[in-house]
Amino acid sequence: MIEQRIRTPFTDLVGVRHPVVQTGMGWVSGARLVSGTANAGGLGILASATMSYEELEEAIVEVKGRTDAPFGVNLRADAGDAPQRVELLIEHGVKVASFALQPKPELVSRLKDHGVVVMPSIGAAKHAIKVAGWGADAVMVQGGEGGGHTGPVPTTLLLPSVLDALTSVDSDIPVVAAGGFFDGRGLAAALSYGAAAVGMGTRFLLTQDSAVPDAVKQLYLERGLTDTVVTAKVDGMPHRMLRTGLVEEVEETSRLRRLGPTAKRTLEFKKDSGMSWLGLAKDGRAMKKASGRTLGQMALAANTPTMLKAGLVEGDTSAGVLASGQVVGMIDDLPTCEELIDRVVTGAAQELGRAASYVV
Numbered sequence: 001m002i003e004q005r006i007r008t009p010f011t012d013l014v015g016v017r018h019p020v021v022q023t024g025m026g027w028v029s030g031a032r033l034v035s036g037t038a039n040a041g042g043l044g045i046l047a048s049a050t051m052s053y054e055e056l057e058e059a060i061v062e063v064k065g066r067t068d069a070p071f072g073v074n075l076r077a078d079a080g081d082a083p084q085r086v087e088l089l090i091e092h093g094v095k096v097a098s099f100a101l102q103p104k105p106e107l108v109s110r111l112k113d114h115g116v117v118v119m120p121s122i123g124a125a126k127h128a129i130k131v132a133g134w135g136a137d138a139v140m141v142q143g144g145e146g147g148g149h150t151g152p153v154p155t156t157l158l159l160p161s162v163l164d165a166l167t168s169v170d171s172d173i174p175v176v177a178a179g180g181f182f183d184g185r186g187l188a189a190a191l192s193y194g195a196a197a198v199g200m201g202t203r204f205l206l207t208q209d210s211a212v213p214d215a216v217k218q219l220y221l222e223r224g225l226t227d228t229v230v231t232a233k234v235d236g237m238p239h240r241m242l243r244t245g246l247v248e249e250v251e252e253t254s255r256l257r258r259l260g261p262t263a264k265r266t267l268e269f270k271k272d273s274g275m276s277w278l279g280l281a282k283d284g285r286a287m288k289k290a291s292g293r294t295l296g297q298m299a300l301a302a303n304t305p306t307m308l309k310a311g312l313v314e315g316d317t318s319a320g321v322l323a324s325g326q327v328v329g330m331i332d333d334l335p336t337c338e339e340l341i342d343r344v345v346t347g348a349a350q351e352l353g354r355a356a357s358y359v360v
Contacts, residue, residue: 001040002342005349006187010174010196013137014096014117015070017041018345019187019197021140021176022204022337024074024098025148025323026050026305027312028212029204031059035066036209036337041345043197044337045072045098050305053081053088060092072096072119077103083110090114098140100149102127105134112137119176123151123158125165132171139175140199146179147202147325150230150240155179163194182327184347191352202325209337213315216322217334225329234321235304242322 004017011019022029022037024047037044046063048056056073063071075085077099086107089097097103097111099120111118112135119138120131128139141162143155151158159177166173177190178199190198205212206220223242230240233250241247304321311320335343 001338002345004041005345006191006352008174008191008196009172010138010176013174014043016043018341019191020341020344021045021178021197021199023140023178023199023201024048024072024100025201025205027309028201028210029074030211031062031066032211033204033207033209033337034059034071035063036207037204037341038063038067038069038071040336040338040341041069042337042341043070043072043096045074045096047074048085049074049076049079049100050309053084056085057088057092060088060094064092070095072098072117074098074100075103077101077107077120082107086110089116102131103134108134108136121178122162123153125161128162128175129165129169129171132166132169132173136173138173138196140178141175141195142199143177143179144230144240145326147228147240147328148323149237150179151238155181159190159193159195179325180327182330184344184349185351187344187348188351188355191348192355202328203331203340204337205324206328206331206334207337207340208334212312216311216315216317219317220322220324220328221332221334223324223328225326227329228324228326234307239304239321240323240325242324242328244317244322246318247321 006019008019011017018041020042022033022042022044024045026047027050029045029047034044034046046059051059073089073094075082075097078101094116096117096119102120108118117137119140120136121140121142122128122131131139141159142150143158144150144152145155155177163175174196176197176199177195181198181200182203187198204210206217227243228240229243229247230238231247231251232238307321308323310316311322
């Protein structure tokens with residue numbers, strides 16, 4: 001385990017040794033992966049969207065039992081029990097609250113009042129300005145190369161647009177760059193742009209500390225740079241995932257033929273999450289308001305948790321989907337979190353030194 005070699009506003013803010021974030025991936029970012037990242041000096045983030053309230057508390061307690069280092073929890077800002085989950089983070093002294101959507105100002109204030117670092121994920125410069133005005137301590141920016149729900153703008157353009165926007169309103173909050181990062185060269189590049197850390201999802205999924213079944217990891221390792229696809233037919237929003245037979249079938253299937261499987265998966269998700277029909281309806285209305293989805297898209301959204309679980313937890317790639325960033329085509333091994341972070345940071349320091357030697 002290496003000592004700190006790169007210090008940034010993000011490492012100072014969060015209290016981690018290295019400017020590397022393991023993102024909150026549903027069914028993937030559990031206690032084992034998060035604590036492995038934290039013990040290696042990065043910031044691990046628990047993914048709570050696929051956990052019940054009770055499961056989230058158990059996961060937080062487990063992480064605290066495995067590490068004394070800071071870690072975070074990713075929350076769905078539009079979830080009906082978001083305020084209760086915020087109180088859970090405060091109660092257990094979680095260091096960072098990240099959000100997949102813009103959190104309400106009152107949630108930001110509540111967390112900040114108790115010393116929790118608030119870091120929303122944003123997909124446009126205007127959103128960065130908005131959450132900075134609400135008091136967010138940092139933002140994470142994911143470019144179109146990233147896995148899961150993603151936008152059309154690549155990191156190389158989205159990142160500088162966000163940094164420029166924050167500068168225009170005199171905000172110096174740290175920006176974490178995500179989408180397409182996997183090694184020291186990427187961290188060095190992000191820091192050169194002006195980011196204060198990088199976020200990596202697919203790269204951490206493909207580690208020994210990840211609980212994803214080994215057979216599924218091997219499937220990822222066999223894929224190339226063109227083996228992912230962005231589709232809105234799984235849950236109504238652009239979603240980058242591996243090309244599989246199932247995904248190709250979904251792409252070609254009509255909306256009417258997808259209704260039966262969608263209803264079935266809604267029932268499965270209700271059973272897994274322990275939510276009532278009223279709770280599902282409230283969450284659905286909140287998601288519709290937050291994202292502007294149509295009712296049809298909201299029905300499709302019920303596919304995501306169960307289809308991801310089938311692939312990433314149960315290893316059934318014939319019934320599940322496998323979220324993935326384009327970077328999957330650059331990955332060919334399964335290091336531990338410690339090995340990964342050590343070589344990313346060491347590589348970045350070397351690249352920054354090499355680049356600095358060009359300055360005259």
